[in-house]
Amino acid sequence: MKSAQKRDKFGFCPLWRFTSAPGSSMLARLRRQWGASVDKAVSIFSGEAMSEAVFSTVKSSQVILKELMVPSYANFGGKVHGGIILSLMDKIAYTCAASHAKGYCVTASVDSVDFLNPVEVGELLTLYASVNYVGKSSMEVGIKVVSEDFRQGIVKHTNTSYFTMVALDEKTRKPVAVPGLVLEDEEEIRRFVMGKLRKKLRRAHQQEVTDLRQSLSLDQEMAELEGENCQLAL
Numbered sequence: 630m631k632s633a634q635k636r637d638k639f640g641f642c643p644l645w646r647f648t649s650a651p652g653s654s655m656l657a658r659l660r661r662q663w664g665a666s667v668d669k670a671v672s673i674f675s676g677e678a679m680s681e682a683v684f685s686t687v688k689s690s691q692v693i694l695k696e697l698m699v700p701s702y703a704n705f706g707g708k709v710h711g712g713i714i715l716s717l718m719d720k721i722a723y724t725c726a727a728s729h730a731k732g733y734c735v736t737a738s739v740d741s742v743d744f745l746n747p748v749e750v751g752e753l754l755t756l757y758a759s760v761n762y763v764g765k766s767s768m769e770v771g772i773k774v775v776s777e778d779f780r781q782g783i784v785k786h787t788n789t790s791y792f793t794m795v796a797l798d799e800k801t802r803k804p805v806a807v808p809g810l811v812l813e814d815e816e817e818i819r820r821f822v823m824g825k826l827r828k829k830l831r832r833a834h835q836q837e838v839t840d841l842r843q844s845l846s847l848d849q850e851m852a853e854l855e856g857e858n859c860q861l862a863l
């Protein structure tokens with residue numbers, strides 16, 4: 630209990646550690662001492678009207694997936710089809726998010742996926758997934774993909790992307806709250822902050838695209854098509 634009450638190196642008193650522990654006797658003791666104000670403090674801390682905030686570590690839902698690239702995965706050029714890699718990324722994103730949320734999730738969005746290197750048949754693909762950031766019902770899962778050629782001992786970074794997964798109630802299909810994240814080192818804090826900023830950028834980008842579509846002037850845009858790789862055949 631002593632260590633749970635200790636302030637961490639950033640000066641935060643980790644309230645969630647002793648209030649969220651399963652069957653936390655500390656929370657029961659605090660309730661006896663201070664009554665309803667404890668629950669109020671916990672709900673203010675979590676930003677929601679919940680009686681007991683729930684938090685999980687980043688490590689508890691991290692996933693590693695390895696898959697051998699077999700000949701049936703090849704495209705007409707003999708390299709591994711990009712769709713195979715995207716499918717594996719979606720699979721690991723789901724596993725990681727559902728493991729954090731302890732329930733059903735859907736893929737809400739996928740950030741751009743740039744394939745930095747081709748993947749060859751016979752290579753071993755390894756995907757690493759970790760929940761970077763959580764909002765109320767959404768989770769950003771960061772995925773890193775590397776491919777390994779055993780024979781030549783070459784490891785290549787194939788791509789990195791961010792999947793936004795949303796936890797849903799299976800019956801109502803409405804978003805449901807997910808546990809918060811316990812950030813245990815500077816790297817996890819950096820990823821959380823970057824995830825939060827990316828969420829803001831995604832929203833701004835979506836808004837920008839909506840605004841552009843609404844304000845589009847076809848006449849003006851047509852006048853600027855000269856030099857583009859198209860022909861007008863009206």
Ligand SMILES: CC(C)(COP(=O)(O)OP(=O)(O)OC[C@H]1O[C@@H](n2cnc3c(N)ncnc32)[C@H](O)[C@@H]1OP(=O)(O)O)[C@@H](O)C(=O)NCCC(=O)NCCS
Nearest residue numbers: 735736737738763764765766767768793795797803804831
């Ligand atoms: C994703 C989905 C559940 C969001 O539903 P919604 O009614 O818009 O829900 P909300 O507006 O309450 O948003 C819920 C959360 O999702 C996030 N979200 C919604 N749309 C998003 C998008 N396009 N990209 C990223 N995050 C998104 C919101 O930011 C919010 O996060 P927060 O709770 O952490 O703040 C809904 O659009 C859906 O069911 N989409 C289909 C998903 C699917 O079937 N995927 C598989 C495709 S094969």
